[in-house]
Amino acid sequence: MDGNDWLAVRFEDHRTHLRAVGYRMLGSLSDADDAIQETWLRLSRSEADTLANLGGWLTTVMGRVCLDMLRSRKVRREDSIDDRQLPDPIVSPVEGTNPEHEALLGDSVGLALLVVLDTLTPAERLAFVLHDMFAVSFEEVALVVGKSTAATRQLASRARRRVRGSTPPPAPDLGRQREVVDAFLAASRGGDFDALVAVLDPDVVLRVDTGAGILKVVRGAEAVSAQALSFARFAHSSVPTLVNGAVGLVTAPDGRMQSVMAVTIANGRIVEMFIVADRTRLGRIDAALARD
Numbered sequence: 001m002d003g004n005d006w007l008a009v010r011f012e013d014h015r016t017h018l019r020a021v022g023y024r025m026l027g028s029l030s031d032a033d034d035a036i037q038e039t040w041l042r043l044s045r046s047e048a049d050t051l052a053n054l055g056g057w058l059t060t061v062m063g064r065v066c067l068d069m070l071r072s073r074k075v076r077r078e079d080s081i082d083d084r085q086l087p088d089p090i091v092s093p094v095e096g097t098n099p100e101h102e103a104l105l106g107d108s109v110g111l112a113l114l115v116v117l118d119t120l121t122p123a124e125r126l127a128f129v130l131h132d133m134f135a136v137s138f139e140e141v142a143l144v145v146g147k148s149t150a151a152t153r154q155l156a157s158r159a160r161r162r163v164r165g166s167t168p169p170p171a172p173d174l175g176r177q178r179e180v181v182d183a184f185l186a187a188s189r190g191g192d193f194d195a196l197v198a199v200l201d202p203d204v205v206l207r208v209d210t211g212a213g214i215l216k217v218v219r220g221a222e223a224v225s226a227q228a229l230s231f232a233r234f235a236h237s238s239v240p241t242l243v244n245g246a247v248g249l250v251t252a253p254d255g256r257m258q259s260v261m262a263v264t265i266a267n268g269r270i271v272e273m274f275i276v277a278d279r280t281r282l283g284r285i286d287a288a289l290a291r292d
Contacts, residue, residue, distance in 0.1 A: 007048050011040055014055055018062045024129045025066035027087030027114045030284070035065045056140070063130050064144050070122035086209040086276050087114035089260045091250060091285050092242040094178070110244045111262040111274045115207075116166045120159050127152050128159035168266045177247035180265050181240055185249065188228050188235035196225035201271040211278030224273065234258065257282045 018039060022032025039062045051057050089111060117125050123145045130136040130144070131152075142152040180199060187195035200221040208216040218227050228235075237253040243262040251259045260282065264272035276282065 004044070007044065010054060011043060011058070014058050017055070018058060021059060021062050021129065021134060022066055023088075023090075024109060024114070024117070024133055025063065025125060026069060027118055029088045029090075031069060032066075035062060035069060038065045056136075059130070059134060059136060060140055060144055063126055063136070063141070067122050067126050067144065070125065085213065085215065085278075086207060086274055087111055087118070088281060089243045089248075089262055089274075089276050089285065090245075091260055092245075094240050094242055094247065110167075110246055110264065112167050112264045112272055113163065114244075115274070116163055117159075119166075120162060121155075123147070124155045124159040124162075127155035128163070131156050132160065168264060168271050174247060176268070177263075177265050178240060180268060180270060181247045181249065181263065184228075184263075184270060185235060185238055185240070188232055188238075191229060191232050193225055193229060196228055197221045199270060200224055201266070201269040204269075204271055204273065206273040206275070208275040209278055211280060257285065260285065 015036060018036050019029075019032050022035045023029060026032055026035065039058060042061055042065075043058065048054070117128070120128065126145055127138075127141050130141050131138060138149050138152050138156070141156075142149045145152060145155070147155070183199045184196065186192075187199060202221050203219070204221055204224050206216075206218040206224045206227060208218075210216070218224050234251050234253055237258070238249045238251040238261075240247055241250045241260075242248070243250075243260060246262065246264075248263055249261040250257060251261070259275050259277040261276075262274045263270045
């Protein structure tokens with residue numbers, strides 16, 4: 001085994017971790033894979049045999065690459081949370097586990113959290129993700145963002161307040177989540193408007209991403225229930241699944257994936273709903289499930 005082969009093997013040992021970093025930073029699996037490729041190129045051009053901590057070096061380089069990608073995105077940071085594409089959902093069967101998905105998601109990285117992370121500045125997101133999620137020291141993060149350690153602590157602190165203030169604590173029990181999702185699905189299939197309203201929080205927010213930069217937002221239990229009933233004919237093609245580690249729904253009439261829905265449940269009711277109906281991204285998810 002020559003030097004390049006040896007380095008490639010060592011790099012592969014860290015790929016899953018780097019993909020987890022990239023997913024939290026970018027909210028896109030394809031973008032995370034692009035960032036991994038760039039990280040590999042930078043490693044291959046480095047003096048790798050002098051690196052005492054390859055994993056730490058790769059994490060910070062991956063963070064720097066993601067930071068550059070976030071800064072280059074043509075998204076105005078002053079846009080509201082309702083103007084943004086939803087992150088890529090991670091879909092797994094309700095029964096059984098997917099070790100790759102578990103490693104990718106870690107501690108409950110739901111779509112609601114990723115949506116909030118996308119409203120942070122690139123530097124805030126980096127500081128929060130690397131320090132709070134991956135325990136990278138503020139001194140190391142500061143080198144990536146090009147700020148002092150004290151300023152980097154402030155970036156993470158601002159991000160932390162935003163995350164805590166915008167993401168309701170989800171129901172931790174998958175069994176209870178399944179009961180609520182099943183009730184929503186039964187009411188949709190039965191065309192029961194009152195039952196739908198009962199399972200939704202009065203201030204529920206529904207976000208539907210159909211691709212091409214189109215994000216539809218519906219607010220309130222009655223409006224969301226009416227929206228659900230307008231698509232009731234597809235409810236019989238919907239099945240419970242795990243979306244980012246929580247119970248959600250996949251709708252696949254005639255076996256073709258039409259949408260993925262994630263929900264946030266608090267106090268026994270659905271408080272947030274996220275539907276990804278972007279055919280391009282759904283095609284990638286469908287292909288990935290077929291390989292599993």
